[in-house]
Amino acid sequence: MAAVAVARPSEHGFSQPTSSAGLLAMLDEDESVLQVYALKQLNRIVDEFWAEISAEISKLEALYEDEGFEERELAALLASKVFYHLGELDESLTYALGAGPLFDVSEESEYVQTLVAKCIDQYVELSVKANESKEKQPPLDTRLVAIVERMLNKCITDGQYQQAVGIALECRRLDKLEEAITKSDDVPALLAYTLRVSQTLVNRREFRHEVLRTLVKLYTHSGSPDYINICQCLMFLDDPAGVAAILDKLVKGDSDDALLAYQVAFDLFENEFQQFLLNVRDRLPDPRGHAEAGHPPAEGAESTPPAEGATAAADATASASAALAAEAKDEASAMEEDTGAAESHAPAIEGLGDLPIATYAERMTRLKGVLSGETPINLALQFLYSRNRADLLVLKNIKGAVDVRNSVCHGAIIYANGLMHAGTTVDTFLRENLEWLSRSTNWAKFSATAGLGVIHRGHLQQGRALMAPYLPQNGVSGSPYSEGGALYALGLIHANHGESIKTFLLESLRNTTNEIIQHGACLGLGLAALGTANEEIFEDLKSVLFTDSANAGEAAGIGMGLLMVGSASEKAGEMLAYAHETQHEKIIRGLALGIALVVYGREEEADTLIEQMTRDQDPILRYGGMYALAMAYRATANNSAIRRLLHFAVSDVSDDVRRTAVMALGFVLCSEPEQCPRIVALLAESYNPHVRYGAAMAVGIACAGTGLTAALDLLEPLQKDPTDFVRQGALIATAMVLIQETEARQPRVAAFRKHLDKVIGDKHEETMGKMGAILAAGILDAGGRNVTIALRSRSEHDRVTAVVGMAVFTQWWYWYPLAYFLSLTFAPTALIGLNGALQMPRLEVTSAARPSLFAYPAPLSDKKEEEVKKVPTAQLSTTARAKTKAKKDAAEKAEKGKEAIEKVGAKGGKKEEEKEGGDAMEVEKEPEAKKVKKEKEPESEVLSNPARVIPAQEKYVRFPEGSRYAPLKKVAAGWVLLKDLKPGEPEELVSQHAPAEQGAAAAPAAAPAAAGGAAAAADEDEPPPPEPFEFVPQ
Amino acid sequence: MAREVEMADAEKDAAPSATAPATAATVQPEDPEKAALADLTGAVSLIERSVEQKEPRFVTRALRQTAAAKKKITPKVLRNFAHTFPKQLEVGSVLTQALQSEPSSTQADGVPSTKDSVLPEVEIYGYLVGLVFFIDQKKIDVAKTVANLAIKRIQTYNRRTLDSIAARVYFYFSLAYERSNELNTIRATLLGLHRTATLRHDEIGQETLLNLLLRNYLHYNLYEQAEKLRAKTQRPETSSNQQLSRYLYYQGRIQAIQLEYTDAKECLLQALRKAPQSAKGFRIACTKWATIVRLLLGEIPERTTFIQPGLREALKPYFELTNAVRIGNLELFHDAAEKYGAVFQTDKTSNLIVRLRHNVIRTGLRRINLSYSRISLKDVGLKLGLEGTVEDIESIVTKAIRDGGIDATVDHAKGFVQSKETGDIYSTVEPQSAFHSRISFCLNTHNEAVKAMRYPPGSHKGDLETEEKRRERQQQEQDLAKQLAEDDEDEF
Incomplete structure (x- = not known):
């Protein structure tokens, strides 16, 4: 523009005017000719003399208002320009619109650009207002609309489709959005872009749904529909019928389509939206071969094991501690049943040879298996079990360092063990320390029993059998604490997939009046029936609530919330009413959390309820209001929610409310972890320890599993806070942030582990801090070092179970057993490749990064412990990497040695194992691959199916060229269906070691973790007479 | 740096002998040349760091360094510096071509740059160095072409990190045209740039350009236009001290012409206070105007005003004038006005001095009134x-x-x-109001000083107490509490 201005002085007739006063005076003339002339001249020089003209702006306005004046539009244009120079853009826009055609949108000047931008802003504001308010808005200025549309069309014709999509979304113009997408040259890419943008940037739920509906429409009309994305959209829209129709269509297609159907199902499963998945499943047609082609194992588990479990338990001794040992036996018998199930589909695959020529029914059964969670959970379980790398020595050291009489720390170790082995089915630590374990009494016993549920999480078939010893047998019940714990454990095992266990839990709840058992059953039911909104269960929970007993009522409140997650039903009103009635704080707190869960993900819809709760006189209900905000706006980074939370964080009179408000920020911001440390940075320096604690947890929640340096910077000073519980929170949060981080990527891991050891061993440290450190150690190595904390799935959608789990976990502040809810947030970091029969074929993928970047932490060695007593669990230091490598090698050798011993032992083992073993022998070549890795540090490594691929590693993982299998989706993580490119050849399958064989599971799993001596010592400690081994050849 | 040039500028008006900046630098041994190049490249790396860390402080430092190094710049240094820019950028070739006219055997001995691209900030900095050099060398025409090219480049960017460098370029752009007495031709450009800066919230650019525009108008005695522009534009809240003192100076001048002497005096004195000590030329110009305005208000400036070191010579005409007014002697006044007429003409103060006559009479009257x-x-x-x-x-x-x-x-x-x-x-109530104005002035100064302080982020985090210290402290607190409790018991 300036360049234009430079040229101007020579343009007009009189050279270098120094004032526009003459022209301005001409505006007062009566002759309109003169006025028009003055206007024209002024319009030319306005950029230079606007300051002078602005004094006479009223004259211009008057000319524009004058209906009789023929050049009104010119006056408007001039007025607009003057206002523009004065910085009054609103006025300027009004007059520019008044200038009609004289305001040339295509002009390249700064004036026009600024005003067009302003125009779009105003249009966006008006149309958003029109969309959001219920009452009728006055129609938009047509001139405004015309300009915006002109800009949109210009974007489209210029090929700037992404911009067009962006503006269309901002303006809420679905018609333009559609036009932009259909006219673009790369429709699929733009659709994907729109999907991503709509998920992240459209912050109003209703409109987002409209966009999604449009997208589905566009997707289906496009030439080659992207079913994966369509189904994602449909899931967001909660349209099970649509998904079912698509899946059915795909299953009826050729084998590739069937693969795609499975992939869609797996992807849907990843979002863990139980109710939706079940709805889809129920809408799929009943395959004719349902009965013969391998009944769904879930039903099998329901029908058979109770009897078996009961008998096995009857054989076992009655005492609680002995029962743990008896479990092995129990499972041995349960295993038979499992082998039977395996046999039922094994012949089908073997008979088919290389290519699964699946019938419709077969495919449908498989699909339903996936949708019900059966197959994926099973696969994940196998992965976690076979790759378990939890280091028992860590626990042993903690156990040694902590005072035995300190019951809180004692309990914390049990929790840590549970988390560390979550989903791995390895309970060796408990077995080895039965006497120590028996110190848990009362509620500690409850937690100890419930811990088994975490360890066996996802062990759907065996869940009942595993817990049988603690449940009433033949009508005789043992301790109510262990019984309640067992019910809670069953809930944890079946969390979010509890169809098979629901009835049992419900019966247990009905058959008891003991509040401890009720407590366990309520939690268990809530977990198992998560989000199903089952009326019957709700009524039962309500009747427990109305008994007005504190413990049972609290659990009932939480259970109701879990049951109704995201339903936003009017039941919340009932709950709120009762919360006002009751005198028990525990019940109010349970209900408050429950109500918060009910409005999960409802965003603006929940505002009325949130308002009601946050204005309540009772601080506990306000506290629930904070949770409601967190749940309703989870992972949205919604500005209004953040503003409200920050307001409460600094202004509420109750510490609890303030703490929760800050913590809730973590939930809201978990979609943008980078933002969170910045937003809570000031709060982390608050004088109020509760606020500091909240800040630590917020960062832990939002940045979980990211290893963000900013987050660690914030947490580090908090770990040394003067207040004990702040230290506790900071330690736990740091562990959450650092989960699965390796030293190669984040050097602070080593320092943190060292710090944990120091805190645990420090006799001056308060119990609270110690407890935090113990839990942190558990979280750091969670799930056998094979899981991460993921509140969002790979499709960037929130995982309901995980977010809910995290929310309830934060309640452990009041009630320790709730700490187990953290296990719901764990997501196995696995790449599981599957063929058409949903089996894992032999497959190798390459990870184009140094192996040490993503390796497991090195196991601790016993020797080192003897040398340096003070810091027994000291990890490798970054400086002495060579030493570490040597140590690793040593450990590796020890491991191999151990395995050799096992092999020998296995020969003497049970003969019935052998037929499974034959299968296993084929492919367990993993140690060899590892050995290659350790000899030199190559730039890449080869991973075999199922592979541990941690989130940061995903981008390095490639399917090798020329491989037999081609993946159906690009992301190399999670469950990936593989297209067989050479269907004729025989397939090599990865052995499926089912973790059912408990005795066997314990020993080999312990072996890689505890090196040589320790494992041997463990063996001596406890020689269970008929120890079944799994045959694990080299 | 901007201040210094203006200083040199004003100094030349007042005492032509005081100028001789860069001419001597051409005949220097080789070492200073290398040092100068090192200074320039150092400034470039500072700028890069500043952009990278989004920390504007470093750019300011780089510009200060350049100001210090500019006297050492020779054609050779500049040529070498031009070679550090990648070939596809115009800046290198522009500078080299501009140097063609240099009658020197200075061939670039530096290795041409192999870099593919540099930051826009660095590119504009290259122009800036060239511009400063040519202005110092009195090659105004060359400077003007370089300036025009630089402005054209700046207009293609929209980066806030560029703002302070761009502001310097604007300043020298205007200076070059002022030297060739063509200020009126660039007024439209400046207005355009000012608009752009306002729209982009480029605060330093906004301030600089507004001052340049005011200077531009005042150069042609367009006081009315200047006042209209000044009144209609909003100044950004946070302003640099230097730009603010200039602004106040211009505002004071406008107000003095428009008979608003009280406001004018306030502005001019404020400008004087804000001006750095080193900006002698600016202070001289400011003092001249302030003196006249104070005389017009019937005040007599203290004698110390005129005998400040370095300013004495330049302020002599005004001193004599003041003396005449103080005594109230018309004859003396006419003599002084006549004697220094030319000086007052160049200072553009002569029309105010005409107005002074009236004051002289009045002062005389007051003296008579007091005596008789x-x-x-x-x-x-x-x-x-x-x-x-x-x-x-x-x-x-x-x-x-x-x-x-x-x-x-x-x-x-x-x-x-x-x-x-x-x-x-x-x-x-006169004494009270006098006290009040002094107190409010002190408070304002204090508040501004507090505002100007910089608190480095995170500096308070360093002194976190360690666990041991904490335990020690807690122990001490407990002991103290126990002791107090015991004391309490003892008393009963």
Whole structure:
């Protein structure tokens, strides 16, 4: 523009005017000719003399208002320009619109650009207002609309489709959005872009749904529909019928389509939206071969094991501690049943040879298996079990360092063990320390029993059998604490997939009046029936609530919330009413959390309820209001929610409310972890320890599993806070942030582990801090070092179970057993490749990064412990990497040695194992691959199916060229269906070691973790007479 | 740096002998040349760091360094510097071409850059260095072409990190045109740039350009235009001290012309206070205007104003003028005005000095009024050196009385002036208001000083107490509490 201005002085007739006063005076003339002339001249020089003209702006306005004046539009244009120079853009826009055609949108000047931008802003504001308010808005200025549309069309014709999509979304113009997408040259890419943008940037739920509906429409009309994305959209829209129709269509297609159907199902499963998945499943047609082609194992588990479990338990001794040992036996018998199930589909695959020529029914059964969670959970379980790398020595050291009489720390170790082995089915630590374990009494016993549920999480078939010893047998019940714990454990095992266990839990709840058992059953039911909104269960929970007993009522409140997650039903009103009635704080707190869960993900819809709760006189209900905000706006980074939370964080009179408000920020911001440390940075320096604690947890929640340096910077000073519980929170949060981080990527891991050891061993440290450190150690190595904390799935959608789990976990502040809810947030970091029969074929993928970047932490060695007593669990230091490598090698050798011993032992083992073993022998070549890795540090490594691929590693993982299998989706993580490119050849399958064989599971799993001596010592400690081994050849 | 050039500029007006900056630098041994190049490249890396860390402080430092190094820049240094830019960028070739006219054997000995691209900030910095060099070398035409190219490049970018460098370029752009007396041709460009800067919230650019525009208008005595522009533009809140003092200076000048002497005085004095000590030229110009405005207000500046080291020579005409006003001697005043007429003409203060005559008379009257309780009008005329009839003198005196200049009555019949008794000033609120204005000035200064302080982020985190110290402290607190409790018990 300036360049234009430079040229101007020579343009007009009189050279270098120094004032526009003459022209301005001409505006007062009566002759309109003169006025028009003055206007024209002024319009030319306005950029230079606007300051002078602005004094006479009223004259211009008057000319524009004058209906009789023929050049009104010119006056408007001039007025607009003057206002523009004065910085009054609103006025300027009004007059520019008044200038009609004289305001040339295509002009390249700064004036026009600024005003067009302003125009779009105003249009966006008006149309958003029109969309959001219920009452009728006055129609938009047509001139405004015309300009915006002109800009949109210009974007489209210029090929700037992404911009067009962006503006269309901002303006809420679905018609333009559609036009932009259909006219673009790369429709699929733009659709994907729109999907991503709509998920992240459209912050109003209703409109987002409209966009999604449009997208589905566009997707289906496009030439080659992207079913994966369509189904994602449909899931967001909660349209099970649509998904079912698509899946059915795909299953009826050729084998590739069937693969795609499975992939869609797996992807849907990843979002863990139980109710939706079940709805889809129920809408799929009943395959004719349902009965013969391998009944769904879930039903099998329901029908058979109770009897078996009961008998096995009857054989076992009655005492609680002995029962743990008896479990092995129990499972041995349960295993038979499992082998039977395996046999039922094994012949089908073997008979088919290389290519699964699946019938419709077969495919449908498989699909339903996936949708019900059966197959994926099973696969994940196998992965976690076979790759378990939890280091028992860590626990042993903690156990040694902590005072035995300190019951809180004692309990914390049990929790840590549970988390560390979550989903791995390895309970060796408990077995080895039965006497120590028996110190848990009362509620500690409850937690100890419930811990088994975490360890066996996802062990759907065996869940009942595993817990049988603690449940009433033949009508005789043992301790109510262990019984309640067992019910809670069953809930944890079946969390979010509890169809098979629901009835049992419900019966247990009905058959008891003991509040401890009720407590366990309520939690268990809530977990198992998560989000199903089952009326019957709700009524039962309500009747427990109305008994007005504190413990049972609290659990009932939480259970109701879990049951109704995201339903936003009017039941919340009932709950709120009762919360006002009751005198028990525990019940109010349970209900408050429950109500918060009910409005999960409802965003603006929940505002009325949130308002009601946050204005309540009772601080506990306000506290629930904070949770409601967190749940309703989870992972949205919604500005209004953040503003409200920050307001409460600094202004509420109750510490609890303030703490929760800050913590809730973590939930809201978990979609943008980078933002969170910045937003809570000031709060982390608050004088109020509760606020500091909240800040630590917020960062832990939002940045979980990211290893963000900013987050660690914030947490580090908090770990040394003067207040004990702040230290506790900071330690736990740091562990959450650092989960699965390796030293190669984040050097602070080593320092943190060292710090944990120091805190645990420090006799001056308060119990609270110690407890935090113990839990942190558990979280750091969670799930056998094979899981991460993921509140969002790979499709960037929130995982309901995980977010809910995290929310309830934060309640452990009041009630320790709730700490187990953290296990719901764990997501196995696995790449599981599957063929058409949903089996894992032999497959190798390459990870184009140094192996040490993503390796497991090195196991601790016993020797080192003897040398340096003070810091027994000291990890490798970054400086002495060579030493570490040597140590690793040593450990590796020890491991191999151990395995050799096992092999020998296995020969003497049970003969019935052998037929499974034959299968296993084929492919367990993993140690060899590892050995290659350790000899030199190559730039890449080869991973075999199922592979541990941690989130940061995903981008390095490639399917090798020329491989037999081609993946159906690009992301190399999670469950990936593989297209067989050479269907004729025989397939090599990865052995499926089912973790059912408990005795066997314990020993080999312990072996890689505890090196040589320790494992041997463990063996001596406890020689269970008929120890079944799994045959694990080299 | 900007200040220094203006200083040099103003100094040249006042005392032409004081200028001789860069000319001597051409005949220097090789070492300083290398040092100069090192300074320039150092500044470049500072700029890069600043952009990377989004920390504007480093750019400021880089510009300061350049100001220090500019006297050492020779054609050779510049040529070498130009070679550090990648080939596809215009800046390198522009500078080299501009140097073609240099009668020197200076071939670039540096290795041409292999870099593919540099930051836009660095590119513009390259232009800036060239621009400064050519202005210092009095190669105004070359400077103008470089400046135009630089401005064109700046307009293609929209980066906030570029702002402070761009502001410097604007300044030298304007300076180059001022030197060639073509300021009016760039007014439209400056207005355009100012608009752009305002829209982009480029605050430093906005301030600089507004000042340049005011300077531009005032150069042509377009006071009205300048005032209109000044009144209609919003100044950004956070402003650099230097730009603010210039702005105040221009504002003071405009107000002085528009008869708003009180405001003008405030502005000019504020500008003087804000101006850095090293900016001698600016301070001289400012003091001149402030002196005139104060005289017009009937105040007499202290003698110390005129005998400040370095300013004495330049302020001599004004000193004599002040003296004349102080005494109230018209004759002396006319002499001074005549003697230094040319100086006042270049200072653009002569039209104000014409207005002063009236003040001289009034000051004289006041002196008479204080000395005599009664004096005849004729004597008044004689004492003031006024020519004219008694009627004329009477009208002058009555006007002075009506304006509140003197407190007296005129006896028309007898033809004399009768002074009134002066009251006790300490019985009025006058001292209080004087105190008030001083106190508020001190408070303002204090507040501004506090605002100007910089708190480095995170500096308070360093002194976290360690666990051991904490335990120690807690132990001590407990002991103290116990002791207090025991003391309490003892008392009962």
